[in-house]
Amino acid sequence: MRWRKLKQHKKQSKQEQKPTIPYAGIADKIKAFITDMFMIYIPILYIITYLVMDGKDDFKASSFGPFFGVLLYGLIDAIFISRTGQTPGKKAYTIQVVDINSLQKISFLRAFWRFIVFVLVASTIFALLVPFFRTDRRSLHDLLTRTTLIRVTK
Secondary structure, three states: OHHHHHHHHHHHHHHHHOOOOOEOOHHHHHHHHHHHHHHHHHHHHHHHHHHHOOOHHHHHHOOHHHHHHHHHHHHHHHHHHHHHOOOHHHHHOOEEEEEOOOOOOOOHHHHHHHHHHHHHHOOOHHHHHHHHHOOOOOOHHHHHHOEEEEEOOO
């Protein structure tokens, strides 16, 4: 009887030592993404459309314009994430992008790679459903780049 209680106590102590990571929720991730689109991507598209090109008709006819807009957005996103771990939208919803193992900020190259992987996997329905079936709510691009989004306390 005594051995059984001792064994149960060891199992409980191992579970208690495991640190809990405050993962960000899906709703906050979506709201942060939409905020970033309006604060960063839409102004980029406006500048490309009306200052670089001659208007919306030239922008629609060009394949360079949208590609350059996405590339510029990815660079700006990677700069924000590598410096502070947050974009303006993520900061508004107290979310930070960190490495899954060390919970530290990630480098510029890794942040840019995370954006490229996001663009590639966002076109599949499977990638959109992955966070709903995981307890840590990590997206497919976060799994592939070994990052996660956590809640930041102020």
